[in-house]
Amino acid sequence: xxxxxxxxxxxxxxxLAGAVTLVFVVIxxxxxxxxxxxxxxxxxxxxxxxxxxxxRDYGLDKPIAVQYLYYLRKVLQGDLGFSLLNDRPVVSxxxxxxxxTLMLAAGGVGLAVLIGxxxxxxxxxxxxxxxxxxxxxxxxxxxxxxxxxxxxLLIYLLAYKVPVLPMFGGGPPGNLPVExxxxxxxxVAIGARSAALLARMSRxxxxxxxxxxxxxxxxxxxxxxxxxxxxxxxxxxxxPIVTVIGLDLAYLVGGTVIIxxxxxxxxxxxxxxxxxxNRDYPVVQGCVMLFAAxxxxxxxxxxxxxxxxxxxxxxS
Amino acid sequence: xxNDLRRRLSLVAAVLLVLVPxxxxxxxxSGEKILRMGYTADFTTLDPPRITQMxxxxxxxxxxxxxxxxxxxxxxxxxxxxxRYDVSKDGLTYTFWLRKGVKFHKGFGDFTARDxxxxxxxxxxxxxxxxxxxxxxxxxxIEILNDYQVRLHLIEPYADFLPAVLAFRPGYIVSQxxxxxxxxxxxxxxxxxxxxYMLDRFSPRQEIVFTTHPEYFGTFRAGxxxxxxxxxxxxxxxxxxxxxxxxxxxxxxxxxxxxxxxxAEAFKLIRNDPRLAYTxxxxxxxxxxxxxxxxxxxxxVRLRRALSHAINQKELVDTVEEGMGTIDGMWSEIPPGVFxxxxxxxxxxxxxxxxxALLAEAGLAAGMRPLVLVxxxxxxxxxxxxRGYWTKAGIPVTLEELGNAPYGARRDSxxxxxxxxxxxxxxxxxxxxxxxxxxxxxFYGRIDNLIRAxxxxxxxxxxxxxxxxxxxxxxxxxxxxxxxRPYYVTAFRKGVTGDVPNTHYWLWYWELMxxxx
Numbered sequence: 001x002x003x004x005x006x007x008x009x010x011x012x013x014x015x016l017a018g019a020v021t022l023v024f025v026v027i028x029x030x031x032x033x034x035x036x037x038x039x040x041x042x043x044x045x046x047x048x049x050x051x052x053x054x055x056r057d058y059g060l061d062k063p064i065a066v067q068y069l070y071y072l073r074k075v076l077q078g079d080l081g082f083s084l085l086n087d088r089p090v091v092s093x094x095x096x097x098x099x100x101t102l103m104l105a106a107g108g109v110g111l112a113v114l115i116g117x118x119x120x121x122x123x124x125x126x127x128x129x130x131x132x133x134x135x136x137x138x139x140x141x142x143x144x145x146x147x148x149x150x151x152x153l154l155i156y157l158l159a160y161k162v163p164v165l166p167m168f169g170g171g172p173p174g175n176l177p178v179e180x181x182x183x184x185x186x187x188v189a190i191g192a193r194s195a196a197l198l199a200r201m202s203r204x205x206x207x208x209x210x211x212x213x214x215x216x217x218x219x220x221x222x223x224x225x226x227x228x229x230x231x232x233x234x235x236x237x238x239x240p241i242v243t244v245i246g247l248d249l250a251y252l253v254g255g256t257v258i259i260x261x262x263x264x265x266x267x268x269x270x271x272x273x274x275x276x277x278n279r280d281y282p283v284v285q286g287c288v289m290l291f292a293a294x295x296x297x298x299x300x301x302x303x304x305x306x307x308x309x310x311x312x313x314x315x316s
Numbered sequence: 317x318x319n320d321l322r323r324r325l326s327l328v329a330a331v332l333l334v335l336v337p338x339x340x341x342x343x344x345x346s347g348e349k350i351l352r353m354g355y356t357a358d359f360t361t362l363d364p365p366r367i368t369q370m371x372x373x374x375x376x377x378x379x380x381x382x383x384x385x386x387x388x389x390x391x392x393x394x395x396x397x398x399x400r401y402d403v404s405k406d407g408l409t410y411t412f413w414l415r416k417g418v419k420f421h422k423g424f425g426d427f428t429a430r431d432x433x434x435x436x437x438x439x440x441x442x443x444x445x446x447x448x449x450x451x452x453x454x455x456x457x458i459e460i461l462n463d464y465q466v467r468l469h470l471i472e473p474y475a476d477f478l479p480a481v482l483a484f485r486p487g488y489i490v491s492q493x494x495x496x497x498x499x500x501x502x503x504x505x506x507x508x509x510x511x512x513y514m515l516d517r518f519s520p521r522q523e524i525v526f527t528t529h530p531e532y533f534g535t536f537r538a539g540x541x542x543x544x545x546x547x548x549x550x551x552x553x554x555x556x557x558x559x560x561x562x563x564x565x566x567x568x569x570x571x572x573x574x575x576x577x578x579x580a581e582a583f584k585l586i587r588n589d590p591r592l593a594y595t596x597x598x599x600x601x602x603x604x605x606x607x608x609x610x611x612x613x614x615x616x617v618r619l620r621r622a623l624s625h626a627i628n629q630k631e632l633v634d635t636v637e638e639g640m641g642t643i644d645g646m647w648s649e650i651p652p653g654v655f656x657x658x659x660x661x662x663x664x665x666x667x668x669x670x671x672x673a674l675l676a677e678a679g680l681a682a683g684m685r686p687l688v689l690v691x692x693x694x695x696x697x698x699x700x701x702x703r704g705y706w707t708k709a710g711i712p713v714t715l716e717e718l719g720n721a722p723y724g725a726r727r728d729s730x731x732x733x734x735x736x737x738x739x740x741x742x743x744x745x746x747x748x749x750x751x752x753x754x755x756x757x758x759f760y761g762r763i764d765n766l767i768r769a770x771x772x773x774x775x776x777x778x779x780x781x782x783x784x785x786x787x788x789x790x791x792x793x794x795x796x797x798x799x800x801r802p803y804y805v806t807a808f809r810k811g812v813t814g815d816v817p818n819t820h821y822w823l824w825y826w827e828l829m830x831x832x833x
Contacts, residue, residue, distance in 0.1 A: 032721025039447050040368030041739050043724070045749040046447040054445045083371075088504045096520040152561065160565050167566050168557045169522055264557040266521040270389040279721045 008303065012296050015191060019292035020285055025072065027276065027284055028064050034084045034279040035060070058084060071285070080289075081282035083275075084123075090286040096272065096282065100170045100289075101178075101268040104259070105252035107183045111191030112198050119195070120202025124210065125229065136203070139196035149190045151262040158185060168264035186263045190256060194248050201244045205237040212236075238309050246302035253294035254287070349831050350551045351812070353576030354563035358521050358556050365439040365446035365505025373485065374824045375554075378526065379421075380488035381510035383412050383432065384478055388825050391653060391742065393478045395698035397427065397489060397510065407473030407774035414464040419531040420491040427489065429466040430765075433458045434492040436468075448486035473772045475779055480743035482493035511829040513552060524554040526826075534827065548830035561585060564807070567592055573812050573831065578804040580638040580697075586807040593810050596803040598642055600651050601740035603698060605689070605797040608733050613684055620794040622674035624664035626709035627702060631666075633800045636701045641800040648787045649747050651801065656744040656783035661791035671709050686712040690732040692723050699736060702799070738802065745771050746784060751790065763789060 035055055039046055055061050059070065074081060080090040123135040142150075159167040171182035203294035209215065210233055218228045253268065272287035274280075345494050357371040367376055385396040395401060398412040418427035438444065439452040446452075454474055459467040470477065494508035502508075507515050512534060513526040528550055555572060557563050562584035566572045577583050577594070586592050605623075607614045611767070614620060633641040645652040647661040653821055687706070691699045696717060705714040718726060727735055741747050748767045766786050773779040811832050 030722070031725045032719065032723070033725065034721070036724030038368065038445075041370055042368050042447045044739070045741070045746055047450055048754065050447060050450055053442065054447070057442065083498075086363075086366065086504050087500050093520075133519050145472075152559075155562060155565065160569055163569060167571060169555065173519060173522075176405050245784065252806055261558045262562065264555070264559070264562065266519075270521070270558070277719055277721065 004303075004307075008300050012293075015296055016289060016292050020289050021068070023288045024068055024281075025064060026287060027281060029278070030068070030279070032279055033056070033060060034281065037278040037280075038085060083283050084280045085278060090282050093283055094268070094286050094290060096173070097266045097268050097271050099173070100266045101253060101256070103179065103183055104186055104256060104265065104267060105249055107187030108190030108194055108252055108256075109249045111187050111243060112194030112242045112248065115191070116195035116198030117202045117241060119230075120199035121206050121234070123199065123203045124206035127207065132203075135199055139199045142192045142196040143200075145192075147189060147193065147258050148262060150192065151186075151259060154185050154189055155262070170265040177316075182265075186259050186265060189259055189263070190252065194252075197248065198241065198244060202237070202241050205240045206233065209233045209237040235309060239306065242302060242305045242309065246298050246305075250295040250298040253298070254291035345598070348550045348551060349548060351549045351826065351829065351831060352571065352573045353552065353554045353565070354566060354572040355524075355556050356558050356560060356563070356578075359504040359518075360516065361523060362507035363444075364435075364485045364490065365444050365448055366457075366503060367485050368447060373419075374525075375524070376485065376488060376509075377481050377511075377824060378513045378826050379507060379511040379515060380490070381511055382482050382484075382487035383414075384483045384487070386479070386483055386742075388701055388828055391479065391655075393483050396483075403774075405774075407475070407477075407772075408470050410468040410477070411469070412466050412468075414466065415533060416464055418510050418533045420494070420510055421508045421529050422493040424493050424508050426693060427510055428463045431489050431492055432461075432466045433460055434495075434598045435489045436486075438490070439486045440497070446486065448481075448484075451481045452486055453807075454481070464617075473774050474745075475771060475773055476743035476745045484742065516551075517713060521556055523556060525693070526552040526554075532827075550824055552826055564589075567807060570809065572809075573808065574808045580636075580640060583638050583640055583805055586805075591781045591810060592807055594805055594807040596640065596805045598645075598651070598801040599740050599804045600654065600742065601738040602646050602798045602801050603695075603736070603738040605702065606735045606737050607795055607797065608730065609795045610730070611733060613678070613680060614687075614733060616678050616680075617793055618674045619677040619680060620797060622671040622678070622680075622709070623706065623711065624794060624797045625667040625671035625674065626711065627705045627797075627799060628666040631801055632698075632701050632705075636697050637800070637802070640803045640805060642803065643800050646798040646801045647791050649751075649790050649796075650744050650783065650787060651747075654742075654744055654747070656770075656780055656787075656798075658787050660783050661787055663791075664794065664797075668709065675710065684711070686714040687733040688714050689718060689734045690716045690718060690723065690734070691736040692720055692727055693717060695736040698799075701735075710737050715732060748786060751795070 013138075033055070035051060035058075036043060038054070039051070052061075059067060062070075071081070082089055083093050119135045119139075123132040126132055148213070155167055159165045165185050166182050169182055171179040173179070210229075210286055215228060215233055218232050221234075255269055256267055257269040257273045260270040268287060268290060272284065272291065275283035275287060331394070351518050355371060357369070359372050359375055360369045361367060362376055362379065364370060364376055364380060367373060381397045383396060383398040383401065384393045385393045386392070397418060398413055400413050402411045403409070404411075412432075414427070414429060414432070418426060419425070436452055436455060436458055439446050442449070454472070455468050456471045457469040459469065461467055474481070489510060490502070493510040494506065495502045498506050506594045510533070511527075512529055512532045514529045516525040516527040553667040555566075557566065560577065560579045560582035563575050564577070564582040565574065567575060567586070568589045568591065570591075577586060583594075586594055602720055607620055607623075609615060609620075629643045633639060633643060643665075645657070645659070647663045650656045650658075650660045669734070672681070679803050689703065690700055699715055699717070703715055706713050716732075726732060745767075751763060751766050752767055766782060766789075768785065770779050770782040773782060813830050813832055
């Protein structure tokens, strides 16, 4: 077990390095430079010589390989650089977004698991009845609903027409109960989609497991439906479900731009996308590093979960 | 057991759903007047020489003072940190007598001539990478005559020195003590000026809170200046909400008092709510189509005029832009309200027959290659409307939408037929700079000497004459096809009064605002 964990840990570094290097090169190849954004509405009346001086000062006129080496040296010393827009250290640009992002990811996935998995299992157990059709139809509807539209709808219905929930924001940082209150609507917006996905996944996983021989054996032994399904069936169905939960969670660490924009929440997703549009290279790299680390960490957790569910995994 | 737990949980949930909003409303301390603004962007920096993003500008305007400032309700310049000033006849020497007893925020000391010298020299410091450095480099020498008198010697006369430099961002005075203390983080973690409001605290991407500066030298009432009067607005809170339709809903719900509105959808929501009011005034910019006059067939002025005649400007504004604009006064390069504007510039309004005739005259009636129109996402519906009109007139168009950064690269490369543009400027010279031959892209070159001449001309009448000449030339040659002047819309809850931004360019003076209900 320990060897397994150590092996996984050592895979972290090259994966991170690979992701950051790839992004480093690609974003510099994209058309447009940070100067266009930095100079804002003043760009077309700034003299060319000033623009060139500023470009040189940022080191943006050097070849990509040279810029990379400078960056590498700084990163290895623990310096993630400064935002090109306002010279704020990348770390202080990103840090305020960590907690809200994790909370939103946890909230979304939590809701999804609480609603989606039981719904999917129920659909499988009552296959081809109205329960099954009902759950699956709802799942398709929610999967197809564009998240932008769904979010605005939630705000309009539950924060405007019937003002029970807050319209926007993440709540005063540090004040956990209030932050949770602000987390409700965005979690529903994200969770609905994930729940739908999980419902479908759970249904098919459960169906597949229930068709197995050992289930028939258990039933033949006279075990109650409850023992059959929950003790013997679900444990085996859990593997693909856990995989999807893991993938979803990893995605949510950085993929929630739309939710963050509509609900005006701080978050890694919008920070990263804004930095990309602004060509704020150091911030993009910092965000990608974090995102990649998040994905790797979630994969690691998923592996741990596998090992817990299936004892055979411990030895592979 | 399970049912019991469930019942308990739902009770807790119900209590929370009721209590939390109640606690929230209590949190508003009574007696304090708080103005809650809806804003779509967080601030980038509040360090004046580095401010280039529009959302930062109104914040800085209320936190800092320059030696002079724009009058509320206009663009003329009046004394601010200076009690009075004098400009020499040749425009090379500016002398300022400074106000005494002005204090920086948060106990950072008294304002003296030394802070003026520090602030101005700092703008030219290459480490700051300020695009305003060339403006400040116009000052050859900053002479401190005594603690409250400073004299600036310019290298050459610059007619717009007061409005374009001293009243504008680079002219704001910062505290040397604060810059020394905060270093590179001045403007992002803290910002110290002399203005009526100071930065209290902020939560990235959530809110920015300003409170009144208790030692502000000015008055918070319109009109006379009396130090020490209590402000109307004690606190200004910016709520950062990237999506404007949510801002509109929040205003209807009563959670926000005030917001600038730029999208047509949000404007529609505001207009339909009787609890909200709005002001709409023309900005100092124009939404126009900039032609690449170096590329045939756009080298032919007849084609450019035909293209202008082909667009139904009024209809475009009323339908596509929900009426958020006007077509009056747009034919001169310098807009109404700014020194040098002319009323009789030649116009090329919608006139399909004239368009057809001009196209035939230019030999293009039979057809031509598609014109490439490059634009950013924010101009999408406008671009589509323009294509609609031009196609109807028999002119093929290809649309190319790009992100902000690629758009800049494309513009610099000169690979386009038309760009959509409409930046707002503030001083006459700034409106003419993009038409010089060394600007990007290279439109003209035949009026370089005229532009240089007006910049140095300190006699207002003579300068007006040169500006007139320039504008008549540009308007008839039409390298830039104006379509309309966008309105700057601010929405507010009924009960917010005072200096609601009237003119152009986001000039807000919170010290003149009030909430009456």
